Amino acid sequence: MRRVRISAVVLGLLLILATLGGILFHFASAVDPAEVQSAPVRAIPNTDVNPYGANFFLEREVEEWKREKTVQMAREAGIGWAKQHFVWADIEPKRKGISPDETGGWGKYDQIVDLYERYGLQIIARLDRPPDWTRQDNTYPERPPDDFNDYGDFVYEFVKRYQGRVRYIQIWNEPNIFPEWGDQEVNPAQYVELLKVAYQRAKEADPNVYVLSAPLAVTLEEFPIRRNLNDLVFLEEMYQAGAKDYFDILSSNAFGFEYPPDDPPDPGVLNFSRVLLQREIMEKYGDAQKPIWFNEYGWNAAPDDPLNFPEEELPWKRVDEEQQAEYTLRGIEEARANWPWAGVFNIWYFRQVGHFSPDQPEYYFRVVDVDFTPRRLYYAVKDAAVAPTVAGAGHCEETNPAVVANSGWQAVIELRASGEAHLVSESPGASLSFIFKGDEVSLLTRRDSQAGRLLVTLDGRDVAGLPVDEKGRSFIDLYDPKTQWQAWVPLVNGAGNGRHVLRLTVSEESNPASAGYRCSVDAFEVALAPRPPFPYIPVAALGLGALAATWLLYRELRSR
Secondary structure, three states: OOOHHHHHHHHHHHHHHHHHHHHHHHHHHHOOOOHHOOOOOOOOOOOOOEEEEEOOOOOHHHHHHHHHHHHHHHHHOOOOOEEEEEEHHHHHHOOOOOOOOOOOOOHHHHHHHHHHOOOOOOOEEEOOOOHHHHHOOOOOOOOOOHHHHHHHHHHHHHHHHHHOOOOOEEEOOOOOOOOHOOOOOOOHHHHHHHHHHHHHHHHHHHOOOOOOOOOOOOOEEEOOOOEEOHHHHOOOHHHHEEEEEEEOEEEEOOOOOOOOOOOOOOOOOOOOHHHHHHHHHHHHHOOOOOEEEEEEEEOOOOOOOOOOOHHOEEEEOOOHHHHHHHHHHHHHHHHHHHHOOEEEEEEEOOOOOOOOOOOOOHHHHHOOOOOOEOHHHHHHHHHHHOOOOOOOOOEOOOOOOOOOEEOOOEEEEEOOOOHHHEEEEEOOOOEEEEEEEEEEEEEEEEOOOOOEEEEEEEEOEOOOOEEEEOOOOOOEEEEEOOOEEEEEEEEEEEEEEEEEEEEEEOHHHHHHOOOOOOOOOOOOEEEOOOOOOOHHHHHHHHHHHHHHHHHHHHHHHOOO
C-alpha cells in the first residue's frame, strides 16, 4: 500500500512539474512586439523591392539553350532583376522604323523578353548604341546620334512595344567617359538634353514606365579637355543643367575595389561607399525622394598572380573569391539596413558568353562561368536570396517581393499613393498573395465611387470578422462616395504570430452604388499580437502543489 502511495505522489509531482514547465515555456516563447525590430519603412519609391539583380549578356548569346540555362540558374539563385542591353543598332540597323526579320531586330529581343518573363525576372533595359544611319561620324559605335529626336523616337517605340512588361529603362551608359560618348569630349549638359528627350518620349508612350539615368563610371580623372570626368563633378553639372526633372531613379556604379563595404567615403577614393557622395549631391539639389539603384555592383576576384595580373593592370583592384562573396552580400545587407534610398543591386555580372578571356580582369567578376560552373558568389547569393520572402512586422509596399500579383494587376505611378505608386485592377478574378508573419494585417488602399470589392482569404479560408457576400465569401468593400488616398482597411486580426498567406481577389460583385470594379493595393501593415501577461496565479498554484507533493513524498520515504 505504501508503495502505491509513493508512486501516486511521484506521478502527481511529475504531472505538476510538466504542466508548470509547459506554461513557462509557452510564455517564454511568446513574441514580445516591443522586442521585435520592425523592418525599416521604405517609403521612397522603388526601394521596397527584391534587392538581388544581375547584369546579363543574352543579346550576345546565339544558342537558345544557353540563354535559357543562364536565366534558369539566375532564377534558382533568387535573382529577381535582369539588367539587359537592348542594342538600338540591332533593332533598326538600316533606317528608322525598319527592323530585320523575326530572327533579328525586334524578334530577337521579343524572345529575350519572353524568356525573362517566363522565369519571373523583371527587366531593366539599357537603351543605347545607335545605328550608323543616325550619325555622320560613325568611327565609334557608342557616339550619340546627331539628332537626339531619333533616339527619342526609338525610346518611344521600345516603351510602347513592351508596355507593362518592361517597366524600367536606362538612358545611355557612362556618359562621363569618352569611350561611352563616342570618343569626344564628355558634356553633362548635352547628356541632360538627351535624357530630357528620352524621358519625355518614354512618358508619352507609357506614363507608368520608370526612367533611370545613365550610371556614371566612377573615376577621379578631370582631364582639361574632359575626355573622362570625375563622376561627382559630372553629376553636379547634370543637376545644374536641370537633370532633376528627367529621371525617376538614379543609376550608380558601385565597385568595392580592394576595400570592404564599410570603408568610409572619401572624394579621393574609389570604393563602394562613394555612392554616399553622389547621394549628398542629390540631396543638395532637393532630390532626396528618389531612390538609387546600383547598375554595376561587385568586387573583382582576379588571381593573386603579380606576373600575369600586375597591380597596375587591375583597374578594379582585387579580392579573393571568399571576400568577393562575403563583401557582395554584406554590402547589400548593410545598405538595406542603413540607406532607405537603396533599391536594386545589379551584380556585375552573372555570366558572359566568352567575350572576356581569362587573361582579362573583367573575366573575374562572374557569378557563373561560361560553361555554367557556379562560383562561390553564386552559392552565397543563392543562400541569401532564394528563401521565400516573408514580410515581418511593419510597413510593406506593394512592390515588396512578399506581394505576388498575377497579370490582372497594373502598376500605376501616382504621387498621392504610398511610395508614389500602387497596384490597380478592374478585372474580376485578378488576385494577389501576400506572405507575412504576424497576427494582424491592414490594407492601405484608394477608396472612391468607382471602387469594387476584394475577396479576402487567409491560409485558404475565409476571414472571420469580415462581411460575407451571398456566396459566403469574406470581402472588403472599397466603395466610398468621396475619394480617399492611403485609406486603411483592417483585414486580419488574431491570426497568431505565425507564417500566413493572405490572398486578395477582385470580386465579380461590387457595391450597388459603385460605378465600377476598380481595386487598389497600395501597401500592407503587419502587426504582432501582444505578449500575454505573466501567468502568476497558475504558476503560484502549481508551485505550491509541487511543494506539497515534495513534502508528501519526503514524509512517505521517511516513514519507511
